[in-house]
Amino acid sequence: MAVDSLEGVFAPERITATADGIPTVGVPLAELLETIERVRGELGYSRFVDLTAVDRLRREERFELVYLFYSMTQKAWLRVKTATDGEAPSLTPSVAGANWYEREVFDLFGISFEGHPDLRRIMLPDAWQGHPLRRTEPLGSEPVDFTVTRRVYGND
């Protein structure tokens, strides 16, 4: 479904064209689940492909949740984006495939999905403090102890 044919379904200012030609629909957080129902049901983008978050470092509504769906009939992707600060409704009750994706976003970004059956850390050890993929957190790299640095800067 090309971007223009989405006009009839969504308000035009919400549809943005991206570099890869996948139609993208921006949705406020409150209408997220309802929009996804329409996207998966009525529009035919039934297959859940991917969920991730982008830390836009804005003052309010800092994180951007990016859902990706695929239509088996039209053989095309559709992206649903919403902005949130740390809370989001969980998709897992209706889409079983989103379970681990939401746990990963919770683990690495700290966005909690209420309604998720088993929201725990999935990647990092359970006792881990902080959410590394936030752009405010450092990469956590150690200074590498090359012999040349030791020779040049002395042994400290």
Add this chain to the structure above:
Amino acid sequence: MPSLLIYLTLAVLLVAALLLVTGRLSPRLPSAAKNRPYESGVSEPITTQTRWPVRFALLGMLFLIFDVETLFFYPWAVVLRDLGWGGILAVLSFFVVLGAGYVYARQRGALEWR
């Protein structure tokens, strides 16, 4: 008789040699980690003192019976020639009894796990 004696002493000697060499060579350094059960690397062990389903005992017994049966094959194979028909019939009766038991167990689904 001496051949049996030699055989037994050789066996004892071999076992003693093996135990002695490995015992002296391998260092003994017990540590807390080594005493813990090996749980594919996960350090907090899960108790294994739970009750086992009865099917395992059933399988154990069936295995024991047929293992003993195959144990008897070897001596019989050696003395088969001078056993004569009477002896062979006696041996066969043992197999017939066990065979019936096997067929019954299979009918009752003892070997099917699901």
Add this chain to the structure above:
Amino acid sequence: MAISQTDTDTSNNSDGRSGAPGFILSRLEDWARESSLWPVTFGLACCAIEMMAMSASRFDVARFGSELFRASPRQADLMIVAGRVSQKMAPVLREVYDQMPEPKWVIAMGDCASCSGVFNNYALIQGVDKIVPVDVYVPGCPPTPDALLDSLIKLKEQVAANSSNRHGARTAAGVGIVHDGIARS
């Protein structure tokens, strides 16, 4: 990062064998251990694929006696850390290492095990010698199977030298024969 030096038990063989018979017995013992180092399957990431290629038919580690990759640490005396060690995997690696009987050796295969190479970030242990004493470091990402075989040969030379005095006393973390043969102090 100061390298602490635990005292290596380099006195003569700790179980008191000395003199001609002791020498022959320990030579025999070293030869026996060195010719059949059984590695524990500790394949983590990409290096594990090259480790499997090493045990396949073309590079064939069986020629050096290490064909049997033991799954349980109880029957292994060599741990090849093949891959990157994450923070969540570190206690598991230490647990498996502790559960291996002495004498035991460790090969840090690849940059990720030696110094976490490409990934200098929060998620990885920067070099496995932070948690287990390492004997041979193998550079490469992933090292070719020949490089791994060469490191195995280097380890065998070290084992043949003094496998018996490896009773629990470990060389310091981070000290060991670097693959190019220079023993770093």
Add this chain to the structure above:
Amino acid sequence: MATTEDRRELLTVNMGPQHPSTHGVLRLELKLDGEVVVNCRPIIGYLHTGIEKTFEAKTYVQGVVLTDRMDYLNPLGNNLAFALSVEKLCGCEIPGRATVLRVILAELTRLSSHLMFIGSMALDLGASSPFLYCFREREKILDFFEGISGARMMTSFIRPGGLAHNVEQAMADRISAFVEAMPGFIDTYEELLTGNPIFKERTEGIGMLTADDALALAVTGPTLRGSGVALDMRKTNPYCGYEAYDFEVPTGRVGDCFDRYLVRVAEMRESVKLIRQALDRLPGGPVQTSDRKVMPPPREELAKSMEAVIHHFKLWTEGIRPAPGEAYVGIESPRGEIGFYVVSDGSGRPIRVHERAPSFANLQALPRMTEGGLVADVVACIASIDPIMGEVDR
């Protein structure tokens, strides 16, 4: 399917991170009632390498090096996915020879990955000889990669804007000679396994996954095609000119472990056909785009023109600077739909790179397959999904 009255004493077994048949550091917490698996809970994260965070500290060209290490059985496929996404962001065109070479390299990687699959699946189920046969062919493919790019596995050869350097015709001839012999080798694997009653006993009817369960769990690739859904990115959303090649998409009937195995073996034959067709139509010419914002100019041009020096300098200091925006191109890896969602803010470094890893979604289907089955069948189910923990944990 936990039974209603759960009075039974369930034994919890850890098929832990260090286990010979979990294809890497996957940990399964199995609750057993005797031999029957009542509950299977995969625990992942033991190989979490923070690759997506490291991407944000690297430029686009440096990022290619990271993509090799995510799915380490499909390095060139990962490079291709990342390169396609970045090229969509920069909007640059790559020459015909590079596109066809990319198809050849991607299909060769698929062959080497499926060879590894057959070897490790047979090894998990106790047959050790197919492992040795498969690795014999896999070594030949790795020799090609070493000849082309210098590295056996981590080639970083497919980059945004084309390939690292050109591939001579002698190498293409050696590949076509190998491809002629490959169907014969696939027949030997089939003789070893497909007709083997023990192998069929261990895989037929085991780990059933229905089509709508698979679609609900976002499963893709051979694991989904084993359940009968013919979804292959090369057919449905062609990239790199796949629409011009003719090949079929094999699918399974029932969706058990044996079907998933058959789908992958049939896919290997399709890959061989694809490589043969690609070799026939391999055009000459350069393999790097002429767009100087993405690929540095060739050496000889540096001596002649000032712009080339400027382009060269800017590319090697700041790297590619795509316009602000985002891109996702889903392609077909040996494990399913893979794609890099790259978000750029116009600077030299991406602000977010997320890899849609097929094994991450496929592993979600593992509890559905194993619950109700025997413990020994868990091994067959893991092997039939063929997960790579490098891309699951990222």
